[in-house]
Amino acid sequence: MTDAPSLTFAFGxxxxxxxxxxxxxxxxxxxxxxxxxxxxxxxxxxxxxxxDPAQEAEYVARMDGDEWTFASFGRALLALEDxxxxxxxxxxxxxxxxxGAVTDGERIVLIPGPSGAGKSSVTLEYVRRGFRFIADxxxxxxxAGACLHPFPRSAVLKTAARDWPAxxxxxxxxxxxxxxxxxxxxxxxxxxxxxGDLSIVFPRHALGSQTRVQALDAAQxxxxxxxxxxxxxxxxxxxxxxxxxxxxRATAFAxxxxxxxxxxxxxPAFPASD
Amino acid sequence: MHLDTARSYTLLxxxxxQEDGEQLLVLDTRSYTVHQLNASAALVARLCDGNSTxxxxxxTLAGDHGLQTREAAEIVFRGLSLxxxxxxxxxx
Numbered sequence: 001m002t003d004a005p006s007l008t009f010a011f012g013x014x015x016x017x018x019x020x021x022x023x024x025x026x027x028x029x030x031x032x033x034x035x036x037x038x039x040x041x042x043x044x045x046x047x048x049x050x051x052d053p054a055q056e057a058e059y060v061a062r063m064d065g066d067e068w069t070f071a072s073f074g075r076a077l078l079a080l081e082d083x084x085x086x087x088x089x090x091x092x093x094x095x096x097x098x099x100g101a102v103t104d105g106e107r108i109v110l111i112p113g114p115s116g117a118g119k120s121s122v123t124l125e126y127v128r129r130g131f132r133f134i135a136d137x138x139x140x141x142x143x144a145g146a147c148l149h150p151f152p153r154s155a156v157l158k159t160a161a162r163d164w165p166a167x168x169x170x171x172x173x174x175x176x177x178x179x180x181x182x183x184x185x186x187x188x189x190x191x192x193x194x195x196g197d198l199s200i201v202f203p204r205h206a207l208g209s210q211t212r213v214q215a216l217d218a219a220q221x222x223x224x225x226x227x228x229x230x231x232x233x234x235x236x237x238x239x240x241x242x243x244x245x246x247x248x249r250a251t252a253f254a255x256x257x258x259x260x261x262x263x264x265x266x267x268p269a270f271p272a273s274d
Numbered sequence: 275m276h277l278d279t280a281r282s283y284t285l286l287x288x289x290x291x292q293e294d295g296e297q298l299l300v301l302d303t304r305s306y307t308v309h310q311l312n313a314s315a316a317l318v319a320r321l322c323d324g325n326s327t328x329x330x331x332x333x334t335l336a337g338d339h340g341l342q343t344r345e346a347a348e349i350v351f352r353g354l355s356l357x358x359x360x361x362x363x364x365x366x
Contacts (some may be wrong), residue, residue, distance in 0.1 A: 217310060218299055218310060219299055219308045219309060220300060222292075222301070222308045223307070223308040226306055226308070236290060236301075236303055237290070241292065242303060244292035244299050244301065245292065247292075247299070248293075248299065260351050
């Protein structure tokens, strides 16, 4: 690790130093987490020559005092993105949501849900409708609820999911959990996004279930946001106004669907994207 | 809980409130349940300060909103009953 390129990422008062002797891995982490490298960080070139995620090779990486070795590029990417995001998010002073997010420049659509709920599929559908990808896994909100901080980690979709538009992404087949990597090839608005118009779509993907869209009132939206927070229970007093404020100001929907192919007909359209 | 007009009531400490127009969102942190109080229940919840008796709450509501005492009393007792049914109320 002596000549390993090193990157420093920061969010709130958290700082993480990352290094790896593998240039491709380093470039990809710099690309995905570009927003957290500071304004003086050199720009990262568009993604190209990304290794086959499934090809077996040794990838070594270090994050602060911890060092890991992975057996493939794909496994390294999956693990390192999660670990870096967690270290940046933990105790950052923000409300942390397990949610995807997209924007059309005026409206932000939050897509909260646990793993497997269909966040990525719904996020993809809005990208197809012209929204810009912000995140499909984590978002952080400042306590005033005024800004959303995107965490644009590489989207990971099951191989059965609908394909992302080729002009938007680089899709890499992988043997990691029978999933494909979907890497957004353009950097989206990585600065904090002011929240103006806000909608929340709660997906629920359950095999065999009928497609159903239900408008939610503020209490229902609030109740569905709660289990998708990472840090609310530790900081109820401070974060309740942020969480409930989101629910009060948003138009919210629950969307049930039985198959990813049902998503286009299920997710609601919003005025700004019509 | 038997509602006593001579007593004063307060919302439980375990609750967090959020204004939603005339309505009120209430998070009960004991069960992580979110309640939405309608406008009249929200009015009554805001009057549950732990000091005002029911009679004083009725008088305040009637004075603030130009209501007849009977109308205000109905709103207060309906609101207190609702808060009590949802387990949000404590006698002060």
